[in-house]
Amino acid sequence: MSKEIDGLPPDEGWMQRALELAQHSVGLASPNPAVGCVLVKDDVVVGIGRHEYDKRDHAEIVALKNAGEAARGATAYVTLEPCCHTGRTGPCTGALIEAGVTRVVMATRDPNPAVSGKGAEQLRAAGVAVTSGVLEREARRINDGFAKHIQTGFPFVTLKAGVSLDGRIAPAPGNAPRGAPVFLTGEKARAQVQEMRHAADALITGVNTVLQDDPHLTDRSGLPRRRPLLRVVVDSGLRTPLDSKLVRTAHNDLLIFCAVAPTQRQRTLEALGVRVERVATAEAAGDQFAARGRAVRRSGVCLKAVMKRLGEMEILSAVLEAGGQLNASALSGGHVDKITLFYAPVFLGPHAVPLLQEPIARPLLPIPPAVECVGEDVRVDIWLRDPWGES
Numbered sequence: 001m002s003k004e005i006d007g008l009p010p011d012e013g014w015m016q017r018a019l020e021l022a023q024h025s026v027g028l029a030s031p032n033p034a035v036g037c038v039l040v041k042d043d044v045v046v047g048i049g050r051h052e053y054d055k056r057d058h059a060e061i062v063a064l065k066n067a068g069e070a071a072r073g074a075t076a077y078v079t080l081e082p083c084c085h086t087g088r089t090g091p092c093t094g095a096l097i098e099a100g101v102t103r104v105v106m107a108t109r110d111p112n113p114a115v116s117g118k119g120a121e122q123l124r125a126a127g128v129a130v131t132s133g134v135l136e137r138e139a140r141r142i143n144d145g146f147a148k149h150i151q152t153g154f155p156f157v158t159l160k161a162g163v164s165l166d167g168r169i170a171p172a173p174g175n176a177p178r179g180a181p182v183f184l185t186g187e188k189a190r191a192q193v194q195e196m197r198h199a200a201d202a203l204i205t206g207v208n209t210v211l212q213d214d215p216h217l218t219d220r221s222g223l224p225r226r227r228p229l230l231r232v233v234v235d236s237g238l239r240t241p242l243d244s245k246l247v248r249t250a251h252n253d254l255l256i257f258c259a260v261a262p263t264q265r266q267r268t269l270e271a272l273g274v275r276v277e278r279v280a281t282a283e284a285a286g287d288q289f290a291a292r293g294r295a296v297r298r299s300g301v302c303l304k305a306v307m308k309r310l311g312e313m314e315i316l317s318a319v320l321e322a323g324g325q326l327n328a329s330a331l332s333g334g335h336v337d338k339i340t341l342f343y344a345p346v347f348l349g350p351h352a353v354p355l356l357q358e359p360i361a362r363p364l365l366p367i368p369p370a371v372e373c374v375g376e377d378v379r380v381d382i383w384l385r386d387p388w389g390e391s
Contacts, residue, residue: 011105014038014077015135019107021050021059022079022142026199027225028052031314033110033146035059037078039067039101046070054226058083060092064099072100079139081110081132084119093122103129107139111147111388140388145201145317148337148387154307156317156387157204158338159327160196161355162189162377165343168352169324173212182213184344188375194221196340197229202310202318206326207235216245217321228253230315234326236281236300238265242272250274257309259301279305282329303333324357332361339366339382342374 005013021036029035029051037059039047047070049062057065060082064071076082082092082104096104104123109116109132120130140147148156161169162184170182183190197203198221205217210233219229228251233240236259240247246254250273258266259281266276280302310318320330330336341355367383 010043011077011131011134014040014075015079015105015107015139017045017048018077018079019135019138019142021048022139025050025052025059026142027223028054030145030201030226030316031149033080033143035078035080037063037076039063039071039074039076041070041074046074052226056089058089058092061089061095064095064101067099074101075103075105076101077105077134079107080143081106081108081115081117081119082123083110083112083115084122085114091119091122093119093126096123097126097128101128103131105131105134107134108132108136108388111143112150144337144387145199147389149311149314149316151387151389153311155202155310155315156337157307157320157330157335158196158200158317158340159320159322159330159336160193160340160342161321161327162193162342162344163355164346164348164352166347166349166352167355168348169355170212170353171348172351173353184346184348185342185377186344186375189342189344189377189379191221192374192379193342194219195223196319197221198223198225200229200317200319201227201315202230202232204232204234204306204318204320204322206322207233207237207239208325209321209323210235210240210244210246212323214241214245216249218249230255230310230313232257232306232310232318234301234303234306234322236260238263238269238276240269240274242268247272247274257301257306277309279309303330303335307335324354328356328358328360331356331364332358334362337383337385337387339380339384341380341382343378343380345376 018036018038022034025034032053035051037049047063047067049059051059084091084093123130145156197219203217217231231254233256235256238258238260240256255275257277257279269276282302364384370381372379
């Protein structure tokens with residue numbers, strides 16, 4: 001009988017190893033999913049692989065090449081259902097069958113309609129034993145962005161905020177100089193925020209946050225990524241200061257969405273390396289909540305058009321780090337898939353900046369949250385919808 005792996009039953013233990021590989025491909029795989037694979041024979045690892053977009057090979061192919069002839073008779077532990085179609089590379093199912101792998105253990109089905117269920121069927125038809133659902137939840141969380149994008153064309157959006165115990169995200173305006181950092185949470189929570197930025201393709205904020213905080217909005221995790229974090233500003237009137245940190249550090253990684261006709265200011269921003277795109281206003285786009293929520297009206301640009309454009313740019317996931325106005329607009333418009341709040345043990349008082357500037361215009365029915373202590377703070381993750389389409 002196979003022994004336990006890292007204190008887990010064998011299948012879970014080896015899948016945990018595959019998940020660690022998948023986690024290391026975060027930031028390197030997008031716009032493809034982050035996938036890890038471990039080949040095991042006689043309780044010994046004979047091959048490992050992870051997917052990196054620029055290296056083309058999928059995790060299974062990397063592991064098979066790593067194993068060579070030792071792959072024959074092995075079990076493949078893979079975090080996502082092996083693909084069965086030809087895209088940038090050939091089908092992984094065919095490669096596994098040809099290599100003589102006798103069993104495939106996969107964490108979850110592939111959300112891609114071209115693959116979902118078909119990869120497992122093809123393996124079984126060739127006599128390969130298939131087990132599915134091992135550490136499924138953990139595997140899916142790594143690729144929520146891919147699941148949402150491949151099925152809808154829109155990015156998976158996480159609204160992130162550090163919050164006081166009385167629901168405030170910053171001291172009252174004027175209590176701190178422009179650009180001076182105000183940290184509600186501790187170092188451990190801030191480190192997790194950088195990990196969230198690293199896992200995302202884009203970071204979205206509003207012009208009011210730029211005017212008040214003058215942020216950099218960069219990925220400071222120190223982890224490798226294949227394309228720069230896209231910094232996105234929702235700025236209907238194109239008020240982003242030319243001397244802001246965002247503009248001064250722009251290098252093909254800053255995109256401003258506005259709702260005004262081209263002006264000399266736009267041309268100046270573009271000359272400084274900023275990409276400016278005009279989208280319709282919420283009212284002009286016929287946003288169904290524009291007439292019911294003042295926050296949506298005041299946001300100016302149509303957020304659905306912003307999300308659609310980001311999806312066209314192969315942005316799989318985005319983190320929204322904004323003020324109460326844009327937060328309320330995004331929630332009311334149904335553009336947020338997940339909320340991550342870091343609660344700090346402080347009270348900021350009634351004049352501080354609220355998480356939501358206006359009441360949301362639609363009821364939210366969250367999936368049961370995940371809660372954990374992060375240093376002296378408390379992290380709460382709330383999914384508003386299942387991007388895998390099964391809740």
